[in-house]
Amino acid sequence: MELDRVVVVGASLAGLRAAEALRTEGFAGEVVVIGAEEHRPYDRPPLSKKLLAGEWEADRIQLRRPDSFDELDVEWRLGRTAVAMDLERRAITLDDGTTVGFDGCVVATGARCRRLADQERHRHVHELRSLDDATALRAQIASGDRHVVVIGAGFIGLEVAATARALGNRVTVLEGGPAPLVRGLGAEMGAVVGRAHAAEGVDVRCDVTVERLDKRGVLLDGGELIESDVVVVGIGVEPNTGWLEGSGVRTRDGVVCDETLRALSDDGTPIEGLYAAGDVLRWPNPLFDEEMRLEHWTNAAEQGAAAARNLLAVAADAEPEPYAPVPFFWSDQFAHRIQFLGRSSPDDEVVVAAGSVDDGKFLALYRSGDRLHGAFGFNAPRWVMKMRSSLADRASWDEALGVAGGFS
Structure with a gap:
């Protein structure tokens, strides 16, 4: 597959990280980034905190310095929405009637509020x-x-x-x-x-x-x-996949991809040169043996870069890497830092393994079968992050309890 032009659909965090990865990995062709908003990529977590509180203004949440956006050598199509994809012609139609052709594409259209x-x-x-x-x-x-x-x-x-x-x-x-x-x-x-x-x-x-x-x-x-x-x-979001209807791209509460973030067609076969990243993507995470769609900052950043790298790898006849992260999210509410690593499900056993709920600082572990499934920290950031390697190593429940037992 020859890559002369890569189009990134979505100008938020995942889309920006995909564009950056293309350049840092040495791609010298055209990069076009399409974004529905007029704004250049900005950070979303502060929207509900520092910016909403009036402590920060819009310039504080830009994901790059204004002059460094130009250094990426990217064509920005902002204020434009993708409305259709033609896989046979390898082209994307925008809401102003124009089309953008592509050799490779990363779909990072995110989600919209329900x-x-x-x-x-x-x-x-x-x-x-x-x-x-x-x-x-x-x-x-x-x-x-x-x-x-x-x-x-x-x-x-x-x-x-x-x-x-x-x-x-x-x-x-x-x-x-x-x-x-x-x-x-x-x-x-x-x-x-x-x-x-x-x-x-x-x-x-x-x-x-x-x-x-x-x-x-x-x-x-x-x-x-x-x-x-x-x-x-604030009743949740739904992925922006409506513009892909009738395109031949498989969607099911997101763009359905394989382990390498490559999009699948309606018949389940991988589509050459088409990848996805961020809130819009559903893929099987081999670390957890589970299909998932994540709506968190860390995932968007890492997945955008991973999709771009795998796109370039396949074009160069190299082996793409499965995307197998430990999911991570955090939230600041009042003076409390809330963090979670891994996954949780209604059937999980939950045990407070360090600290105490009454003291307002604790680590809770989630058990699925005989395996550590997730780790939740309430005002315990160091304890939570020390559990990352246990999740990455697919630690047993007893091994995880042993690690947490050393915290104080």
Whole structure:
């Protein structure tokens, strides 16, 4: 396969890291980066924290210095959205009707927020995915005298809740599950995080169902109206794959890829020169023997670079490397640092292996069968990171307990 032009669809973290890797690996051909937003690539984690709090402005979250963007020698197509892919012609159609041909392509189109019915009709209802979203929400909560209702107690919802409360606002969090962060941490550890929010004055309400949005606030199933000045909807995301419909690229809650991040066709065969990275990608992680789609910063950064390297390797008749990371995510909420390595599932046994919940600093290990599945740290960053090698080495449960037993 000859590579003269590589197109990266998506100008966020994964897309930028793919473009950077192409250049650092010596690719001298054309690189075109297509981005739906007008902004050059920026860092998303501060959107719900430092930037939302007004402590940082937009220039603080750029992923590269302004002059260094030009050093990449990349053609930026910003403010343009990919609407179709033609694999036979090797071309991508944009929303302005133009087409961009490619020899190789990295799909990094990320994800978009799930929405409630009629959400766009209410001016006091917000979501948080982009810089523009954060700027609009900040203007509404900066005064510190509003009642902010957050629908969804995932990481984004809780980070917004913590920031809004720290600004002095009254905050209510509504969650349909039995505990906050139940999807990522499970009910037991999610409840610990919920209690930390309650201690800061956040009203966390679980096992509730939102009937609909109302101009006065949020109407719950059963008729209770929670009046509010500002509503933030944080009920998860869905990958941006609609533009690939009919293209022959297999999608299933993401672009389906093999272990090397190479996209698969509808019939399951790998597609030459087409890779994916970031929130949009679903692939089998050989380290965990599990298919997964990750929505975390570390994964986007590492996966974008890995996809670009494997694209170049195959073009050079070299062997591509399977992408087999230990998943990692973190969150800062109030004064608490929350970190997780590995995976969790509802069937996992959870054991506090170091520290204690009552002391507000602990390490919890997740057991699947006879193997360490995940490690959760609450205000225990060094303990968490010391478990990375255990997960990478597929440590047994007893081996993991032995490692954690040495922490103090």
